[in-house]
Amino acid sequence: MEHRHQVIVIGGGPAGLNAAKYAANAGCEVALLDSAPRLGGQYWRHTGIESDDQSRHHNFDQGSLLMDAVIANPRITIYPNTTIWSASVINGEVVLRCQDGAFITSRLILATGAYDRSLPFPGWDIPGVMTAGAAQSLLKGQGVIAGKRIVVAGSGPFLLPVASGITSHGGKVVGVIEAAGRFAWLPEILTLLQNPAKISEGLGYILTLRKAKVEMGFKQAVVAAHAGSDGLLESITVANIDAEFHTTSTYSIKCDVAAIGWGFTPDTSVAGALGLKEEVAVDGSVVVAVDENQRASSAHSELHIFAAGEITGIGGSGLSLAEGAIAGLAAAGSRSNLRELKKLRRKAKRFALTLQRVYSIPEGWQRWLTPETIICRCEEVNYGAIQDVSEKFGADDARSAKLMTRCGMGMCQGRICSRNVADLLNSPDSDRIKGVYRPIITPITLGELARDGLL
Amino acid sequence: MITFTFNGVELTAREGQSVAAALIAHNERISRLTRISGKPRGIFCGIGVCFDCLIIIDGKPNQRSCITEVKEGMVVVAQDGA
Numbered sequence: 112m113e114h115r116h117q118v119i120v121i122g123g124g125p126a127g128l129n130a131a132k133y134a135a136n137a138g139c140e141v142a143l144l145d146s147a148p149r150l151g152g153q154y155w156r157h158t159g160i161e162s163d164d165q166s167r168h169h170n171f172d173q174g175s176l177l178m179d180a181v182i183a184n185p186r187i188t189i190y191p192n193t194t195i196w197s198a199s200v201i202n203g204e205v206v207l208r209c210q211d212g213a214f215i216t217s218r219l220i221l222a223t224g225a226y227d228r229s230l231p232f233p234g235w236d237i238p239g240v241m242t243a244g245a246a247q248s249l250l251k252g253q254g255v256i257a258g259k260r261i262v263v264a265g266s267g268p269f270l271l272p273v274a275s276g277i278t279s280h281g282g283k284v285v286g287v288i289e290a291a292g293r294f295a296w297l298p299e300i301l302t303l304l305q306n307p308a309k310i311s312e313g314l315g316y317i318l319t320l321r322k323a324k325v326e327m328g329f330k331q332a333v334v335a336a337h338a339g340s341d342g343l344l345e346s347i348t349v350a351n352i353d354a355e356f357h358t359t360s361t362y363s364i365k366c367d368v369a370a371i372g373w374g375f376t377p378d379t380s381v382a383g384a385l386g387l388k389e390e391v392a393v394d395g396s397v398v399v400a401v402d403e404n405q406r407a408s409s410a411h412s413e414l415h416i417f418a419a420g421e422i423t424g425i426g427g428s429g430l431s432l433a434e435g436a437i438a439g440l441a442a443a444g445s446r447s448n449l450r451e452l453k454k455l456r457r458k459a460k461r462f463a464l465t466l467q468r469v470y471s472i473p474e475g476w477q478r479w480l481t482p483e484t485i486i487c488r489c490e491e492v493n494y495g496a497i498q499d500v501s502e503k504f505g506a507d508d509a510r511s512a513k514l515m516t517r518c519g520m521g522m523c524q525g526r527i528c529s530r531n532v533a534d535l536l537n538s539p540d541s542d543r544i545k546g547v548y549r550p551i552i553t554p555i556t557l558g559e560l561a562r563d564g565l566l
Numbered sequence: 567m568i569t570f571t572f573n574g575v576e577l578t579a580r581e582g583q584s585v586a587a588a589l590i591a592h593n594e595r596i597s598r599l600t601r602i603s604g605k606p607r608g609i610f611c612g613i614g615v616c617f618d619c620l621i622i623i624d625g626k627p628n629q630r631s632c633i634t635e636v637k638e639g640m641v642v643v644a645q646d647g648a
Contacts, residue, residue: 146614148635153613158582226615238595238608245612245632253587254580342606343595378615488610488618491602522617522628522648527610554617 112212116142116188118442119207119216121195121381124152125428126420126435127222128177133439134220135186137447142214143187144207146194150178152224153244154428156251170428190214196553198384200411205385210559218415218442221382221399221407222435225375225421228396229527230265230472231486231494232479234336235371239344243273243372256282258368262347264288264333265372267470271316273370278323286326286364288349290356290373293329295469302465309429309462333369334358334479344369356475373472376530377422380552386410387418389547391540394467396530397547398424403453405438417442426463433459477535486535487528489521497535509533509546524549570640585631585642586612586619597621597631601647620648 120131123145131143143150151157155174181187197208207214227242234240239258243265246257256277261284263274274287296303303310320327332352339345346365350358377398379389388400388408399407399418407416417438420431433456437449480486482495500506500515509525509532512518518532519525525532529546532538538546568579572594579588586597586609596606597619610618614633622643623629631642 147633226611226613229611236605236607238606241609242611245609248612248632249587249590249609253583255583255587255591257590488607488616491600491605522620523615527616 114142114190114212114214116140116214116216118142118218118220118439119144119205119214120220120222120439121145121207122152122222122224122420123147123150123189123191124154124222124224124420124431125174125177126224126431126438127152127220128181129432129435130220130222130417130419130439130442131187132177132181132184133436133445134443135184135439137440137443137445139186139218139443141187142190142216143181144190144193144195144209144214146192148191150181150189150191153226153248154431156248158252158254194553195381196551196555196559198381198552200385200409200414203411203413205414205416207381217413219385219417220435220438220442221387221416221418221422222420222431222438223378223381223422225377225425226526228373228376228472228530229371230373230476230479231484231528231531232334232336232476233481233484234338234344234347236485236488237336237338237344238342239367240336240369240371243269243370246368246370247273247276250276250280250282256280257370258366259283260285260366261368261370262286262288262333262364262366263370264331264349265374266290266472267372267374268313268466269372269374271313271320273372274325275316275319278325279319284320284323284325285366286328286349287320288328288331288333290332290352290472291329291470299465299469302461305458306462330354332356332476332479333371334361336369337363343367350479352475355473356478358478374467374470375421375425376526377425378526379422379547380526380549382407382418382422383548384550384552385416387416389544391543392424392467393464394425394471395534395543396425397544398422404441404449405434406441415442424460424463425467426459430456430459430463474534486531487516487518487521487525489523489527490517490519492516492518494535497532501536507536508538508542509536510542512536519546522554524551524554568636568638570636570638570642572642573644579636583636585621585623585629585634585636585640587632588636589631589642596644598645598648604647621645
């Protein structure tokens with residue numbers, strides 16, 4: 112089945128919701144596609160059960176107002192559970208294929224968001240080790256506490272809402288392990304103070320953790336995980352580290368869940384498939400390059416393709432909302448004044464870049480690896496194998512390493528490992544951008560391809 | 567409440583919950599064994615990105631348990647090799 116729409120927005124998180132709302136209010140007929148059953152994205156996750164307490168959420172009121180407005184808007188058609196597996200330009204239009212046919216438009220807004228960045232370490236494949244985002248989605252989206260004794264670790268401000276959410280809903284957090292120093296933010300205090308709402312949000316989380324007497328470790332990292340005889344996580348090794356991630360001493364914590372997040376990686380799969388211009392951001396992630404109206408750069412200049420939110424650089428919900436609004440208005444060809452929105456965007460961007468500086472991840476995590484440490488989880492390729500092909504066969508880019516070891520060729524198509532492999536091989540930016548290119552965005556069966564007449 | 571089975575054992579879940587969440591709520595943490603080394607894996611990214619939580623649902627293998635909603639009478643089995 113073919114669905115044609117004036118404007119198509121991919122992604123129902125803060126950026127996509129606002130883009131759809133602004134484009135529709137500017138007079139356009141809009142389709143909003145999301146792979147999840149419910150709107151809200153990773154940020155405004157909710158159980159979808161009305162009687163449920165959604166206070167697991169910071170800022171949920173703002174989210175539910177926006178979601179209600181989008182659902183009620185007669186110009187917006189919402190397509191939940193819609194996973195796009197291919198995106199291409201055919202006859203001057205964007206064609207997006209999903210399980211029940213194709214979506215076609217000449218004005219596209221990408222707001223595909225981000226997922227946790229994971230760093231490998233010995234034992235990170237043991238059940239019980241998960242991303243901080245996984246623990247958060249279990250709590251916010253499912254009402255389930257991830258385990259009985261939970262360690263929240265990694266780096267960045269996201270660790271605080273995860274740990275405090277678990278604590279305030281009756282879960283036991285046995286440690287919050289942050290790689291940055293306790294006062295790492297101090298040199299940036301002036302920029303941070305310009306965003307008092309964010310500061311008070313952070314203080315709220317810290318207060319919750321203090322009250323629950325949760326131990327917080329700084330300049331520390333989880334460097335190994337250990338399984339019990341049942342194969343499940345039993346304990347972790349925590350290292351005291353310096354600014355370059357050298358280990359000075361270690362200790363262990365008994366836990367059944369280690370929820371670890373090292374910031375986020377933008378999901379640029381659809382943008383990459385469309386051949387949009389990408390670049391490497393200051394935090395090392397590959398992002399979609401956009402102009403001041405959030406317009407992406409495409410070889411097909413007749414197309415109007417925009418990108419908003421985390422895929423243009425990790426920045427949080429405030430920045431995503433501002434970018435979404437600008438993209439929505441620009442896609443609609445609206446002549447309304449964008450000055451206020453751009454001012455908001457500038458301020459949120461400055462804050463985001465400051466946090467990226469404070470919680471930047473240095474090279475150095477490589478020292479935690481042993482030859483047996485899994486790097487590619489899907490194909491079970493270990494560090495030794497990658498070192499081997501790099502040293503013996505001169506594989507100095509992700510593609511050669513992939514062809515020789517299969518790293519990045521598994522089901523997740525390198526979403527988890529490609530950035531780490533690029534770091535291990537010291538790949539240049541051009542390789543990092545190539546490393547996230549996937550012609551088939553989501554694995555599909557040959558049957559699905561055949562049904563669409565593409566075989 | 568919904569009833570489903572995991573590896574032949576009857577378990578309960580809340581309506582709208584993912585298969586992975588329903589299993590975690592019962593402290594069931596292994597969704598599959600890897601096809602090369604046979605090691606156990608469970609939920610990792612929780613949002614459908616990593617494909618670590620693959621599981622057999624109603625006879626269909628390679629289903630992402632973290633983004634599949636549990637349904638009444640569902641037959642869920644840990645997958646050996648994926």
